[in-house]
Amino acid sequence: MRVRRCTHLLLEPRETVSFGLQALLRGSTEANSTHAWLALAGHLDGPVEIDAGQSELLGRTSASQWRTLSAQDMADPRWGQLLSSGLLVGDQPEHADHLARDQRIKDAHWWPLSAVAHRHSRWQGVDSVSDMRGQGLDTAVGLRRRLGAPPPAVHPVEGHYQPLPNVQESPFDALLAARTTCRNFDPERALPLPMLAQLLQRSVMAHAALQVEQDMLILKKNVPSGGGLHPTEVWLLVQRVEGLTPGLYHYHALDHALLALPSPPVPTLPSLARAMVSGQEWFADAPVLIVLAPRFGRSFWKYRNHAKAYRALTLDAGHISQMVYLAATEAGLGAFVTAAINEGDVDQAFGLDGVEQGALAICGVGYRALERSTAEFDPAGRSSR
Ligand SMILES: Cc1cc2nc3c(=O)[nH]c(=O)nc-3n(C[C@H](O)[C@H](O)[C@H](O)COP(=O)(O)O)c2cc1C
Structure with a gap:
């Protein structure tokens, strides 16, 4: 042997x-x-x-x-x-x-520390909510009580700061100010298909492409991407979108089209949604969950065994999620992103192997509920509700 x-x-x-x-x-x-x-x-x-x-x-x-x-x-x-x-x-x-x-x-050319960090930070079957509640870490007051004061919110360096002018606000500033993580979706209201299409068009669709060689295509999107590779794939769990059968889908960024995948029975979708967002019920009932799953293999094709490659993938997901937030806000919808996900359950549901490609974060969008029962952070009262 x-x-x-x-x-x-x-x-x-x-x-x-x-x-x-x-x-x-x-x-x-x-x-x-x-x-x-x-x-x-x-x-x-x-x-x-x-x-x-x-x-x-x-x-x-x-x-x-x-x-x-x-x-x-x-x-x-x-x-x-x-x-x-x-x-x-x-x-x-x-x-x-x-x-x-x-x-x-x-x-797949993983850099060793990233391979180990990714593998061992994946969750399966974790209920992050009960874990946090059990430790009294689910509210700001509880955090302060258990952990003491955090480092200051802004880091002041000794010296004289030059004041900057406050520039006149434009509608873009109003849009930015209205962006607030939504934790209260209207459980009855379905999302019209054109609204989902517009959101995907703005955040993850390829607007142009450059054919470098017969077998090499580079995409142009509204978000930046490390190495210009746009390796982040989008997989959807649809619960309430008009014109779409509830179930699992893959989004094709070039064709701007959805493919229905083999899906678990419709009555089990809410529990899958909840498992995907590790028990965060305030996210689980969004009409659609948008899984951001890098194709590690595409990124590491260029950045072989590279110390920065995995970091770039997490930054890519951050850019996409901000675009999802802004597109949703502009459309009068609520949105969220979470990294507290059960990657193991998500990868299994969508048939991802976690090595060539795997879930990194989940966004969601939908109409906001009129009442806020779960806390949202909107101290200036400018959210789109
Ligand atoms: C990377 C990332 C992960 C997040 N994960 C969670 C999460 O697991 N649960 C949650 O309720 N909010 C999550 N959020 C939302 C933040 O709590 C939220 O952005 C923050 O409280 C500030 O509120 P705002 O987005 O309304 O400005 C996450 C945000 C980011 C950027």
Whole structure:
């Protein structure tokens, strides 16, 4: 049997500090501290705890050169343990899944730290709302109480600041001022299809294209994009859009068209929506959720194993989401963006592998409800309600 180390692997010396109940009852505040080595691989969903011996063996096993295991090697249980965890990959049929997953990361040219950070910051089945509520961190007052005062809202540098003129406001300023994250959608009102079409046209449609070679096309959109690659794909979960059957869709940025995808039964869409936004019910009932999912492979085609590439993808998503907000505001709609998403559930629903392409953020749009039951941040009272 031949083995090699997986492509992207980081070892973390993790310390867990706990206070024993017995010790606390005795009045002792001494903490128990335990130490473990955690192996974080780019192709595995969770960390793997290893011991010093396994870490030593990983350290001297190549990720690029296969090693044939001798009979003496086979007697050492560490090889089998590391193979079954996926930290080592092998050429036997039982290792095919780990090998294929590892190969996909390698082929997609992920920078190692980004591969690990992306993989291990993905959520599946997380309810961020109950987690935050449980810790009293779901309101500004609760945050202040639990965490103390934040760093100042504006960072003053010692010295003399030159005042800038306040320029006369234009309608563009009024539009910007009306942009407020919507957490109260009208649960009855459907979104007219032309409004969704206009929003996509303004935020993610390709307005022009340059055919560089027969097999290389560069798109022009209203938003900037790192490397000009526009790798962010748009996938939709439609709940209430006039003229569209509720379900999952892919948006084609060149054709400005929607493709209906195999979808879960309509009655289960609300629970999928809620899972996608990790339990944030104030977002889950938006008429349409817009998943922003970079095609990592397209970005990393240019930025191979590049330290800045993943960062550029997150910035791209930010530009798109701001355009979604502004387009929605101009149309009299509410909009939101959230990064607190269950990428695992989203990727699964849309058939994305999380390596070549995967969800990064979710936006949503729709008519605002007349009443605000969930807090929105509109201190100047200029939102479009
Ligand atoms: C990257 C990003 C992630 C966000 N994630 C959440 C979220 O998970 N839940 C939420 O209610 N709002 C989320 N928001 C909205 C912010 O809370 C909101 O922008 C902020 O409170 C300021 O309010 P405003 O957008 O109305 O000006 C997010 C915004 C951004 C830019």
